[in-house]
Amino acid sequence: MQLRIKQRVFAWGDTYDVYDGYGEPKYFVKAEIFAFGHQIHVYNKKTGEEVGSIHQKLLTWLPEFEIVIGGRTYGTISREFTFFRPRYHVDFQNWEVEGDFLGWDYTAYCGGRKVLSVSKELLTWGDTYVLDYAGAADEIPGLMLVLAIDAANCDNN
Incomplete structure (x- = not known):
């Protein structure tokens, strides 16, 4: 299964459109412009209903984000200190996330088994x-993971 997350270039704040594997719009992502830290909201494209949100925790040494799905706190994603390969701790789904040196491609593992992979398209x-993922249960958590990592990388640049 696959999702394609495309940033809108000429928009106020971070805005993304999310498409399914068939190119059909599935989700809409909007970041708050005037907020302390990143505040990102994900909406169902058809119903307009919020399916999840990401809230950056302030006053932390490395980027850390609280994930809310369906109105309930789902867990946190935090960047770990490493010298070369970006690494993230995900305290939900029992995932370990590793990235490449440039921070564009990531893979999430659960118990040593590959759960999902994220790649950034260049020259767009x-x-x-x-986002390539195995099961429907990983769709929203995987989308939240991509958005949180993008926000963390935005802070580093």
């Missing part, structure tokens, strides 16, 4: 990510 207007 705005950021475009492709």
Whole structure:
């Protein structure tokens, strides 16, 4: 299964459109412009209903984000200190996430088994990510993971 996350270039704040594997719009992502830290909201494209949100925790040494799905706190994603390969601690789904040196491609593992992969398309207007995942239960958590990592990388640049 696949999601394609495309950033809108000419928009106020971070805005993304999320498409399914068939190119049909599935989710809409909007970041708050006037907020302390990153505040990102994900909406169902058809119903307009919020399916999840990401809230950056302030006053932390490395980027850390609280994930809310369906109105309930789902867990946190935090960047770990490493010298070369970006690494993230995900305290939900029992995932370990590793990235490449440039921070564009990531893979999530659960118990040593690959759960999902994220790759950034190069030479596109705005950021475009492709999320490949195995099961429907990983769709929303995987999307939240991509958005949180993008926000963390934005802080580092």
